[in-house]
Amino acid sequence: MLLAVAVAPLAVACTTPPAPLPPDPLVELAASARADAALASTVAEVPSAAEVAKNRGEHAKLLQAEIDRERPPVSSSAPVPAAPSTPPTPPDPAAALRAALDTSLRKASDLVPTLPAHRAALVGSVAAGCASLLEVLA
Amino acid sequence: MSPESIAAVQVALGTEHAAVWSYGLVSAFLAQQAAGVAEGANAHRARRDLTERWLKDNGATPQPPAAAYLPPQPVSDAASALTALVAVENDTCAAWRSVLERTDDQALRKTALEALTTAAVRATRWRKVAGTSPASISMPGVASG
Numbered sequence: 666m667l668l669a670v671a672v673a674p675l676a677v678a679c680t681t682p683p684a685p686l687p688p689d690p691l692v693e694l695a696a697s698a699r700a701d702a703a704l705a706s707t708v709a710e711v712p713s714a715a716e717v718a719k720n721r722g723e724h725a726k727l728l729q730a731e732i733d734r735e736r737p738p739v740s741s742s743a744p745v746p747a748a749p750s751t752p753p754t755p756p757d758p759a760a761a762l763r764a765a766l767d768t769s770l771r772k773a774s775d776l777v778p779t780l781p782a783h784r785a786a787l788v789g790s791v792a793a794g795c796a797s798l799l800e801v802l803a
Numbered sequence: 804m805s806p807e808s809i810a811a812v813q814v815a816l817g818t819e820h821a822a823v824w825s826y827g828l829v830s831a832f833l834a835q836q837a838a839g840v841a842e843g844a845n846a847h848r849a850r851r852d853l854t855e856r857w858l859k860d861n862g863a864t865p866q867p868p869a870a871a872y873l874p875p876q877p878v879s880d881a882a883s884a885l886t887a888l889v890a891v892e893n894d895t896c897a898a899w900r901s902v903l904e905r906t907d908d909q910a911l912r913k914t915a916l917e918a919l920t921t922a923a924v925r926a927t928r929w930r931k932v933a934g935t936s937p938a939s940i941s942m943p944g945v946a947s948g
Contacts, residue, residue, distance in 0.1 A: 713937075713938075716939060719941070720939060720940075720941035723942070724941065724942075727942070774920070777903065777916045782903070782905065782907060785903045785904065786900050786901070786903040786944075789900055789916050790900055790919070792916060793896065793900075793920045793924075793942075793944060794940070794941050794943055796920045796921075796923055796924050797923045797924060797939035797940065797943060798939055799924075800927040800928055801927060801939045
């Protein structure tokens with residue numbers, strides 16, 4: 666009886682395909698960073714837009730490196746996340762850039778309490794970097 | 804609370820003591836920035852008090868302040884005063900980021916993130932006042948950032 670109980674779950678385990686991993690929460694942060702950098706690149710008339718583009722580009726690179734470290738891309742042909750297409754220039758570019766950074770700051774901050782420790786530090790610095798850019802634009 | 808978390812918070816407390824001391828030191832040279840200096844000083848005093856209470860609540864003895872702190876360069880005018888403020892804000896960023904790396908406690912993570920973020924914003928503000936370009940750093944709290 667004991668044996669049967671022990672074996673049954675094993676049999677189930679063997680026939681059930683492994684559940685797909687939940688999406689990496691950093692993927693969304695990396696996408697936001699790329700989108701902010703792309704937006705900043707299209708609104709060059711906003712003072713300090715280049716600083717936003719550069720810093721958010723660095724965030725994207727660091728976040729993507731952590732995503733790839735934890736789950737290495739399956740093959741060398743794994744799609745590198747496409748650079749977002751050039752967004753249209755918004756009517757109030759400075760306000761749009763601030764709103765985008767504000768959203769990114771909130772997304773990063775919300776993740777910090779629950780991430781594994783090394784990721785909490787990475788994402789914490791990304792959040793602080795977004796807050797710093799908002800101060801630059803202030 | 805793990806000894807590692809406590810030790811990281813003690814280091815952060817040390818940087819808050821240094822920040823409180825430094826804001827006092829520079830105030831005479833930054834009369835034009837009195838409001839900003841007062842805000843920074845108050846923020847660090849509040850953070851220091853909170854951190855001391857947190858340590859006591861977790862059974863640790865908060866490390867006392869040093870008698871004095873050495874700024875990275877002598878403070879003799881507005882420019883060197885701003886340099887000293889940017890330096891202490893960067894130090895607090897690094898210490899609180901290090902707390903993030905050393906705890907799984909969600910409340911402590913929130914506190915550390917808030918301390919890291921507000922210090923990074925003040926560092927940026929002081930760099931702006933000093934005319935430093937770029938005024939921000941991309942990864943506050945990271946040594947090479």
